[in-house]
Amino acid sequence: MFNNLSDNFLFIEFNDVFDYLVLGFLIIAFIQLMIYLFIFSRLAFFKNKNETSNKSEPISVIICAKNERDNLLKFLPDFLNQDYPNFEVIVVNDHSVDDTEDVLKAYTMQFKHLKVVNVPDNDRFYGSKKFALTLGIKAAQYDNVLLTDADCKPASKKWIQLMSEYAANKKIILGFGAYEKQKGLLNKLIRFDTLFTATQYLSFALLKLPYMGVGRNLAYNKELFFSVKGFSSHQHILSGDDDLFVNEVANSKNTQIVIEEEAHTVSVPKATFKLWLRQKKRHFSTGKYYKFGHKLMLSIYPLTLLIFVLLFISLVIQQISIHLIVGVFLLRLLIQLLIFIKIEKRLGSKDLWFLAPILELFFMFFNPLLLISNFIKKNTKWS
Known part of the structure; x- marks a missing residue:
């Protein structure tokens, strides 16, 4: 077997273990x-070639709210004033326990296409977003639903129009939910992680291997x-x-x-590392329930990245095939940055590309620690 390898990699002598590390x-x-x-x-070079119907199908926008008075005051009018001929907004x-109910009552007097659904007392489903969302979907009068969160705002008045243009035979539309750009390292971490x-x-x-979407922008x-x-x-399961x-x-x-x-939504990012940590742990808690093939698929990138970095450091320290190793490393870095720049432009963020290699390394070690911590302490609330 090793002889066959040597035939294919003649530039490597295979005299010791480091030669196989180079391979x-x-x-x-x-x-x-x-x-x-x-x-x-x-994604970087995506062009939408789907033929969509020009017919504007009626749609129900559903927003779950739990103590969201301030966010509803700021963002709900942006959803209610969408440039779309036939839609309703359902707030669950x-x-x-804040003034959410009073805010919604005031809005219903102004906007006839706003519907409010109050979650009844139910000890079995208390605090369950899935139960609240199910009630909203059942209350929807239209066949298609568009989901977002109370702390989000649509990026434009065309949000509903774009997120309701189903291609033939499609039943699901995955959108992008961005986070608002602010100052500070935490904001860069949040936006890079989201991106x-x-x-x-x-x-x-x-x-053709869809495996997830985000509730901030999903139809x-x-x-x-x-x-x-x-x-x-x-x-x-709490999340999911x-x-x-x-x-x-x-x-x-x-x-x-x-x-x-x-077609994006824009959310208010968490203001403290503690709140963001809690949010990420909740999101991570669902990953283990993905289909086995999806979990295997998603493990390839972080696992190979970890091995890539460790081998690079080891070989550079030992000064083994240094020009080859550094050259391949720089090639991978160049391709990464070029692809990431294109994706940033597509998703409306243009200030993170130069930090991508550093932030990627941070999350390479940070995410596994969060996964481990989820086994120690679990969340019990959805908001």
Whole structure:
């Protein structure tokens, strides 16, 4: 076997273990380059070629709110004033103890297409966003629903129009939910993490392997929701009203993406590291419930990245094939930056590309620590 390897890599002498480490480094680098060139590049150079109907189908926008008085005052009018001929906005008030109810009453007097659903007392489902969202979907009078959160705002008045343009035979539209740009390192961490997560799920959707969506900007057909009995298969799991549902029902034929900047939603990022940490831990808690093939698929990039970095450091320290190793490293870095710059432009963020290698390394170690911490302490609330 080693003789065959030597025939294919004549520039490597294979005299000791470090020669095989060089070979391993080259193989891992090749995998990393293929991920960027054949998966992530799909998003970077995406052009929407789907033929959509010019007919503006009526749609129900659903927003779950739990103690969201301030956000509803700021953002709800942006949803109610969308440039779309036939839509309703449903706000599900989930046992809010602030002035949410009063704010919604005031808005219903001004906007006839606003509907309020109050979650009834139910000890079994108390504090469950999935229960609140199910009530909102059941109350929707239209066949297509468009989901977002109370702390989001649409990027434009064309948000509904763009997020409701279903191509033929499509039942799910995956959108992008951005975070507002602010000063500070925490904001860069949040926006980079969001951008890279979107890079993965949107790119794999274009590869006909959809595995998740985000509830800040997600649309689907009610019939699809009820065909799998809603969230019943994962009702016992705190999170997953977006990614676990999409993981269950999405396939190569029924899912599309919409990434125009006017179709984005923009959310207020967490103000403290503690709040962001809690949010990320909640999101991570659902990953273990993904389909096995999706978990395997998603593990390839971070695992090969870790091996790539460790081999690079080891070989540079030992000064083994230094010019080859550094050259391959720089090639991978160049491809990464070029693809990331293109994706940033597509998703409306243009100030993170130069930090991408550093932030990527941070999350390479930070995310596994969060996964481990989820086994120690679990969240019990959805907001």
